[in-house]
Amino acid sequence: MQIGSSLSGLPPPQAGPRAATDTPPTNPAANDKTESSRAPATNQQLTEEQRAQVQALKSRDREVRAHEAAHMAAAGGLARGGASYSYETGPDNRRYAVGGEVSINTSPGNSPEETLQKAETIRAAAQAPAKPSQQDLAIAASAGKMAAEARAELAAQQFSGDDDDRSRTQARAVENYTQTSSTGTSEQKSVGINLIA
Numbered sequence: 001m002q003i004g005s006s007l008s009g010l011p012p013p014q015a016g017p018r019a020a021t022d023t024p025p026t027n028p029a030a031n032d033k034t035e036s037s038r039a040p041a042t043n044q045q046l047t048e049e050q051r052a053q054v055q056a057l058k059s060r061d062r063e064v065r066a067h068e069a070a071h072m073a074a075a076g077g078l079a080r081g082g083a084s085y086s087y088e089t090g091p092d093n094r095r096y097a098v099g100g101e102v103s104i105n106t107s108p109g110n111s112p113e114e115t116l117q118k119a120e121t122i123r124a125a126a127q128a129p130a131k132p133s134q135q136d137l138a139i140a141a142s143a144g145k146m147a148a149e150a151r152a153e154l155a156a157q158q159f160s161g162d163d164d165d166r167s168r169t170q171a172r173a174v175e176n177y178t179q180t181s182s183t184g185t186s187e188q189k190s191v192g193i194n195l196i197a
Contacts, residue, residue, distance in 0.1 A: 002101040003071050003126050003136050050091035057088060057096035064097040067129040071102040071136075074128035078104045078121055106139075108146070112153040119147035 046054065068083035080103040087095040106122055109115040123143035126136045 002103050003075075003139050046091055054090045054092050054094075057090045057098070060098055061096040064100045067131070067133075068100040068102055070128040070130070071104075071125050074121070075102060075104050075125035076121060078106075078118065078125065080105060106142075106146075108150075112150045112157065116147055116150035116154065119143045119150060123147070 064085065065083075068085070072079055072083055083100050083102045085097040086099040088098045089095050102125075104122060104125060106118075109118050120143070123140045126132060126140035126143060129136065132140070
């Protein structure tokens with residue numbers, strides 16, 4: 001399952017000509033090498049509209065990277081690798097992150113306790129950014145369902161484990177009743193019994 005920002009999850013950059021965004025997600029470390037090999041346009045070579053677009057792309061890049069960093073920090077060991085980004089090339093020939101995602105392990109744990117802990121971590125990771133996307137909220141809801149199922153399983157295990165305690169309580173109650181009724185006197189003993197529903 002993947003959580004992250006997308007073009008629909010956060011506001012797009014300001015209007016203006018846009019480069020194709022069909023670029024597949026790439027590794028940010030590899031992107032750094034690519035950026036340095038291109039000759040960026042200087043601010044004086046750009047029109048006012050292009051400078052505004054560059055500023056919007058820079059802002060979007062910061063938002064996307066902060067969004068994915070929040071997911072990564074909250075996901076901890078459940079994150080599968082690092083964040084991956086989709087990029088848009090600005091009029092200055094630099095690539096800016098306009099979307100991203102973090103893959104996380106959403107498989108159930110080996111026990112209800114472990115599943116519950118994983119579900120809570122998944123939910124926290126999905127809701128970690130300041131502005132979770134719709135996909136993030138859907139994943140948080142799925143994690144909530146996973147947690148509820150794990151809690152139900154834990155309760156069922158605990159309830160079945162209480163059968164022995166209940167049987168012992170019932171046996172003591174019968175024994176106390178038998179002792180009280182077998183005395184044959186009008187004097188009755190008061191015995192406290194706790195019944196577990």
